[in-house]
Amino acid sequence: MSDIAIFFLHGLAYAGLLFLVSSGLTLVFGMMSVLNFAHASFYMLGAYFAYWLLQITGNFWLALLISPLMLLVIGALVERFLLRKVHVLGHVHELLLTFGLAYIIDEAVKLIWGTNPHAIIISGFLAHTVNIMGVTYPVYRLFVFGVSMALGLFMWLILFKTRIGIIVRAAVEDSPMVGSLGINVPLVFMGVFSVGAALSGLAGVTAGPLLSVDPGMAGAILVDAFVVIVVGGMGSLGGAVLASFIIGELQSFGVLLFPDFSLALIYMLMAVVLVIRPEGLFGEKQ
Numbered sequence: 180m181s182d183i184a185i186f187f188l189h190g191l192a193y194a195g196l197l198f199l200v201s202s203g204l205t206l207v208f209g210m211m212s213v214l215n216f217a218h219a220s221f222y223m224l225g226a227y228f229a230y231w232l233l234q235i236t237g238n239f240w241l242a243l244l245i246s247p248l249m250l251l252v253i254g255a256l257v258e259r260f261l262l263r264k265v266h267v268l269g270h271v272h273e274l275l276l277t278f279g280l281a282y283i284i285d286e287a288v289k290l291i292w293g294t295n296p297h298a299i300i301i302s303g304f305l306a307h308t309v310n311i312m313g314v315t316y317p318v319y320r321l322f323v324f325g326v327s328m329a330l331g332l333f334m335w336l337i338l339f340k341t342r343i344g345i346i347v348r349a350a351v352e353d354s355p356m357v358g359s360l361g362i363n364v365p366l367v368f369m370g371v372f373s374v375g376a377a378l379s380g381l382a383g384v385t386a387g388p389l390l391s392v393d394p395g396m397a398g399a400i401l402v403d404a405f406v407v408i409v410v411g412g413m414g415s416l417g418g419a420v421l422a423s424f425i426i427g428e429l430q431s432f433g434v435l436l437f438p439d440f441s442l443a444l445i446y447m448l449m450a451v452v453l454v455i456r457p458e459g460l461f462g463e464k465q
Contacts, residue, residue, distance in 0.1 A: 184312040186431045192320035194427025195327035196386055200400055201407040201419045202330060203378030209414025210351050210371045213262065214270065216277040219401035220284040221376045225250050225383025226392045227288055230297050239301050239388075247380040254376025258369045281397070289394050299387035323385050330378070331420050338416070347371060403430075406445050410452050412462025421460060 204218045225246045232242040257280065265272040305319045338344035350357045350367045358364045390396060407426060411418025426445050433441030452459065 181314050182435065184314050185316070186435045187428065188312070188314075188316055188320065190428035190431030191324045191424075192389070192427075193431060194423045195324035196382065196389065197400075197403055197407055197427055198327045198331060198419060198423035199323075199382035199385060200379065201404045201411075201423060202327075202334060202416070203375035203382070204404055205408050205411070205414060205416055205419045206334070206378065207372055207375035208408065209416070210347055211368055212270070212414075213266070213273050213372070214277075215372075215375065216274055217257075217281040217284065218277075218375070218379050219397040219404060220281040221250055221254070221379035222383040222386070222400060223288065223392075223394070223397040224253070224284055225380030226299070226387045226396060227292055227297075227383075228380065229384040229387050230292075230299055230392050233299060239299070239303075239305070243381070243384050246384045247377040250380030250383075251373045251377040254373035255369055257376070258372040262372065263365065263369075285394055285397065294394055296391035296393035299392060301388045305388075319388055323389065326381075326385060327423075330381070331416070334416060403445065406449050408459075410449055410459055412459030415459065415461035418459055418461030 200219070200222055203221075204215060207213050207215050207218070228246040228249050229239075229242040232245055233239060236242070261276060261280070262273065265276050301319060305322055307318045308315045309318055309321070310316075311321075338347065346357065346362060347367055347370075350362070350364050354364045357367075386396070386400075390399075403426065407419055407422045408414075410426065411420070411422030426448070429444050429448060430441060433444045437444065456462075
């Protein structure tokens with residue numbers, strides 16, 4: 180029973196990390212119909228910024244605040260000077276642009292920080308352990324899950340309960356009409372893309388103490404993040420929450436019960452969902 184409790188909690192922690200990564204990807208695709216292939220590279224960049232800030236300040240909370248803000252600025256620059264120019268040309272051009280941007284970021288990271296893995300060391304109460312479900316468990320893993328759930332609730336409130344959310348959803352449905360009402364639609368879309376980049380940066384910071392910070396971390400999370408948005412439904416925030424939980428627990432218990440096939444389980448799940456419900460669990464038919 181203690182093993183089951185530990186692997187269940189591991190699954191929650193990984194589900195939280197998956198949602199932090201996929202939430203920004205889901206937001207950008209759902210609001211702008213842009214499949215940002217560089218999203219995982221933004222995530223990696225957030226982790227490296229956090230490592231760099233910790234070397235300077237020694238304060239993890241400061242890194243948790245500043246690193247997403249740095250990605251927010253980078254996201255705004257990418258959307259304004261790169262993505263906006265190819266957005267009118269269609270999805271293929273957007274995908275090629277973000278694919279190339281991902282390679283540029285990956286090589287820049289290797290040039291600046293090298294290829295060796297780096298560790299982000301946490302201190303204070305986050306470094307402690309607690310007794311839960313009869314086992315001793317790290318506080319930080321619970322912190323990752325708590326942050327992801329708080330973020331999901333905050334995003335839902337913003338999108339569906341505020342004027343900003345109404346403007347964003349209206350711009351998605353009929354941008355010419357929203358523009359005729361005096362709202363700067365390009366600025367709205369730049370804000371959406373910037374927030375998506377900031378969310379990836381937040382995910383990178385939180386992933387740092389769990390995983391090593393290295394140039395391969397983007398590729399390691401990218402496939403799982405895409406599986407989350409495919410299973411949950413392209414652009415569905417609720418679907419991303421449910422899919423993250425399912426995939427996190429499936430991968431965790433897969434290691435316990437089927438170690439030889441654990442990596443294949445999430446792809447089997449995606450295949451089953453695509454056969455039964457091609458639009459995903461919460462996706463809308465187009």
